Amino acid sequence: MRQGSGGRVGARRGVPRGARPPRIRPEPPHVPVEEMRERMSSYIYGNITVLAAALAVSPHQIDDGAAVWAVLATGVLTFLAHVLAHLVAQGFGETDEEDAPSARGAAARAVVSRARPIATSALIPALVYGAAWAGWIAPVWAQAAAVGILAVRLAFVGVFMQRYSGRKLTMSGLWGGVVLAAVAIGIGVAKLVLTH
Secondary structure (H helix, E strand, O other): OOOOOOOOOOOOOOOOOOOOOOOOOOOOOOOHHHHHHHHHHHHHHHHHHHHHHHHHOHHHHHHHHHHHHHHHHHHHHHHHHHHHOOOOOOOOOOOOOHOOOOOOOOOOHHHHHHHHHHHHHOOHHHHHHHHHHHOOOHOOOOOOOOOOOOHHHHHHHHHHHHHHHHOOOOOOHHHHHHHHHHHHHHHHHHHHHHHO
């Protein structure tokens, strides 16, 4: 029987009218722990190396488009070096089963998939520097945005780790990521000072 206007018509089960139902967070995708660790390692490593490259470019390089190629080359070449190193290292202690062509192919695909975040970390900074090259934003603002975006990506690593570990999100996860971002900026600045 329908109730009057003061009743629960249209309300969801157990939720008073006008109130929001509790938000149910979807479960993180099931990825084996070792694979997730490698992906996270690639994500962090890629963002740190591209951050160092983004800091190293000059306003003149941003203005003439060289900065776009510098960050893209950093991401792609670091990715290729990482994949090559892993593929060579997999030969250590290799069994006859692991030496089979099908097993080698599967291992190579897994390495490429897990290392992909290294290459993709260069995409957003390259787009930002491309916008400056096109004259849409000033070089100084492009560099600040590129470095800021990479720092924010690193700052949320702790939150991502908690989320994908199925743990409750806490402030310590966020602060851990902020510290990681600060250390990454320090590494980039040190590389800039020591190599230029």
